Amino acid sequence: xxxxxxxxxxxxxxxxxxxxxxxxxxxxxxxxxxxxxxxxxxxxxxxxxxxxxxxxxxxxxxxxxxxxxxxxxxxxxxxxxxxxxxxxxxxxxxxxxxxxxxxxxxxxxxxxxxxxxxxxxxxxxxxxxxxxxxxxxxxxxxxxxxxxxxxxxxxxxxxxxxxxxxxxxxxxxxxxxxxxxxxxxxxxxxxxxxxxxxxxxxxxxxxxxxxxxxxxxxxxxxxxxxxxxxxxxxxxxxxxxxxxxxxxxxxxxxxxxxxxxxxxxxxxxxxxxxxxxxxxxxxxxxxxxxxxxxxxxxxxxxxxxxxxxxxxxxxxxxxxxxxxxxxxxxxxxxxxxxxxxxxxx
Amino acid sequence: xxxxxxxxxxxxxxxxxxxxxxxxxxxxxxxxxxxxxxxxxxxxxxxxxxxxxxxxxxxxxxxxxxxxxxxxxxxxxxxxxxxxxxxxxxxxxxxxxxxxxxxxxxxxxxxxxxxxxxxxxxxxxxxxxxxxxxxxxxxxxxxxxxxxxxxxxxxxxxxxxxxxxxxxxxxxxxxxxxxxxxxxxxxxxxxxxxxxxxxxxxxxxxxxxxxxxxxxxxxxxxxxxxxxxxxxxxxxxxxxxx
Numbered sequence: 128x129x130x131x132x133x134x135x136x137x138x139x140x141x142x143x144x145x146x147x148x149x150x151x152x153x154x155x156x157x158x159x160x161x162x163x164x165x166x167x168x169x170x171x172x173x174x175x176x177x178x179x180x181x182x183x184x185x186x187x188x189x190x191x192x193x194x195x196x197x198x199x200x201x202x203x204x205x206x207x208x209x210x211x212x213x214x215x216x217x218x219x220x221x222x223x224x225x226x227x228x229x230x231x232x233x234x235x236x237x238x239x240x241x242x243x244x245x246x247x248x249x250x251x252x253x254x255x256x257x258x259x260x261x262x263x264x265x266x267x268x269x270x271x272x273x274x275x276x277x278x279x280x281x282x283x284x285x286x287x288x289x290x291x292x293x294x295x296x297x298x299x300x301x302x303x304x305x306x307x308x309x310x311x312x313x314x315x316x317x318x319x320x321x322x323x324x325x326x327x328x329x330x331x332x333x334x335x336x337x338x339x340x341x342x343x344x345x346x347x348x349x350x351x352x353x354x355x356x357x358x359x360x361x362x363x364x365x366x367x368x369x370x371x372x373x374x375x376x377x378x379x380x381x382x383x384x385x386x387x388x389x390x391x392x393x394x395x396x397x398x399x400x401x402x403x404x405x406x407x408x409x410x411x412x413x414x415x416x417x418x419x420x421x422x423x424x425x426x427x428x429x430x431x432x433x434x435x436x437x438x439x440x441x442x443x444x445x446x447x448x449x450x451x452x453x454x455x456x457x458x459x460x461x462x463x464x465x466x467x468x469x470x471x472x
Numbered sequence: 473x474x475x476x477x478x479x480x481x482x483x484x485x486x487x488x489x490x491x492x493x494x495x496x497x498x499x500x501x502x503x504x505x506x507x508x509x510x511x512x513x514x515x516x517x518x519x520x521x522x523x524x525x526x527x528x529x530x531x532x533x534x535x536x537x538x539x540x541x542x543x544x545x546x547x548x549x550x551x552x553x554x555x556x557x558x559x560x561x562x563x564x565x566x567x568x569x570x571x572x573x574x575x576x577x578x579x580x581x582x583x584x585x586x587x588x589x590x591x592x593x594x595x596x597x598x599x600x601x602x603x604x605x606x607x608x609x610x611x612x613x614x615x616x617x618x619x620x621x622x623x624x625x626x627x628x629x630x631x632x633x634x635x636x637x638x639x640x641x642x643x644x645x646x647x648x649x650x651x652x653x654x655x656x657x658x659x660x661x662x663x664x665x666x667x668x669x670x671x672x673x674x675x676x677x678x679x680x681x682x683x684x685x686x687x688x689x690x691x692x693x694x695x696x697x698x699x700x701x702x703x704x705x706x707x708x709x710x711x712x713x714x
Contacts, residue, residue: 133588133589133591133592134588135585135588320577320583320584323570323573323574323577323578323584324574324578326563326565326566326570327563327566327574327578329565330562330563330564330565330566331561331562331563331564333525333557333561334557334561334562334563334623335563335574336525336544336545336546336549337523337525337545337546337549337554337555337557337561338546338549338554338574338575338578338579338623338627339546339549339550339575339578339579339580339581339627340546340574340578341544341546342546343544396565457567457570458567458569458570458573459567459569459605460567460569460588460591460592460595460604460605462592462601462604
């Protein structure tokens with residue numbers, strides 16, 4: 128074998144095409160304030176938030192195997208922390224978003240210490256209970272309106288940007304930037320040594336353990352990182368809404384059920400899944416929401432059909448059939464005779 | 473010389489079923505030990521106890537002189553205790569190459585880029601070079617078994633625990649495998665091998681232990697043990713198959 132030089136490549140043809148498409152799409156989206164109306168901007172910003180939330184949940188459940196139904200705890204925590212920082216402490220909203228990440232990460236450690244004692248379905252229920260406790264605690268904060276919630280005072284809203292349009296642009300770009308950062312961080316993580324371990328855990332926990340991977344340690348790290356990101360996204364969501372209440376902030380429907388729907392139909396355990404899922408979810412919501420409760424029935428039916436027909440989600444189906452990857456995550460071994468080929472630095 | 477791996481007075485029961493009843497078993501450094509026994513005798517559980525995925529009710533596991541009974545599976549792997557699974561457990565969404573890279577990087581605590589060459593070589597040695605970039609989930613049974621072995625070897629073990637690697641293989645495939653295992657052993661790795669395919673086992677091990685009802689009922693020179701009356705009695709069916 129000594130005449131053979133091994134070289135490892137990450138990208139494939141599909142991932143090179145993928146990167147170009149992604150960058151082109153990003154450019155178009157970054158310019159949306161110049162081609163889209165207010166309605167479009169609001170919708171897109173909302174979509175970005177769901178892409179970010181679903182990508183984070185995907186990392187947690189799809190890769191680390193931690194099926195939490197309590198991530199609304201961190202969405203709401205981020206939102207409430209932002210409102211508290213802005214209203215009580217007088218912090219600038221943008222700074223408040225930055226603070227929401229690390230504080231949530233610190234909070235996530237004792238929460239993990241508690242919920243990690245539980246396994247599987249018990250863990251899921253445990254995380255939900257924690258989120259309910261957070262909701263009850265939030266309704267006790269009288270300075271933030273207690274159970275009925277509070278709006279961001281007009282003076283503080285105006286302090287962000289002089290005009291309504293400027294503020295809306297600012298929040299739009301903020302939402303896009305935060306989602307790009309979250310996705311880029313996830314890609315960087317998955318390409319790293321830790322990502323290798325994480326993908327191994329996704330595929331087979333028993334084998335991962337038996338091959339020297341510290342499974343519990345990595346799960347804890349992921350739980351804390353996901354809380355960090357989820358809380359920042361939560362802060363941004365409620366900055367956009369300008370109003371917060373315990374029921375909206377800690378809604379299991381909005382921040383967990385929809386997020387799971389998005390991830391599962393898009394493709395769990397695949398980085399592309401949440402993006403595809405978000406597009407499908409919003410396409411359905413925009414076209415079917417006039418139907419009232421029938422819309423929810425259709426959504427349930429879609430979820431069931433996808434789970435039966437394509438248990439790895441729509442992207443999983445495509446990726447398995449054509450071997451596509453939109454992002455260069457795989458490590459491909461390329462063998463070349465040593466005489467002709469130089470080593471990759 | 474002290475044993476590299478020793479199970480001392482190990483007992484384990486699952487409910488009413490006793491799978492290990494005061495087992496004592498030692499593996500010398502550089503030795504190859506075979507274990508046979510009927511289905512349900514507790515062979516695989518013994519590997520679970522040795523590698524830390526199953527905790528014993530009582531007894532101790534000693535590795536290179538240290539008590540490792542309370543260590544996690546990943547720590548034991550990094551110390552140099554590797555296993556293959558009876559039912560192959562590939563990382564099915566990863567490529568064959570990535571499977572081996574995981575084991576090399578984490579099982580031996582190396583930087584990822586530092587293991588690429590070694591992994592490529594290992595795949596060639598285990599007959600998987602042309603499938604390096606295939607998804608592990610799509611492999612045939614033989615290739616899955618090869619991957620189990622390649623992955624275990626990638627961790628640079630001092631002791632390799634093999635769980636029925638020859639089952640379901642053709643005569644020729646089996647011979648290739650035995651040759652590979654002999655080569656591994658010649659490289660200084662101690663081996664414990666659980667196998668139903670007795671002739672494959674006899675070709676590679678120095679010593680044979682027979683497990684039955686959670687106890688070691690015979691132990692010693694392979695050819696003497698295999699023809700002992702106790703073994704012929706409990707093993708008739710399986711020996712006839714092999």
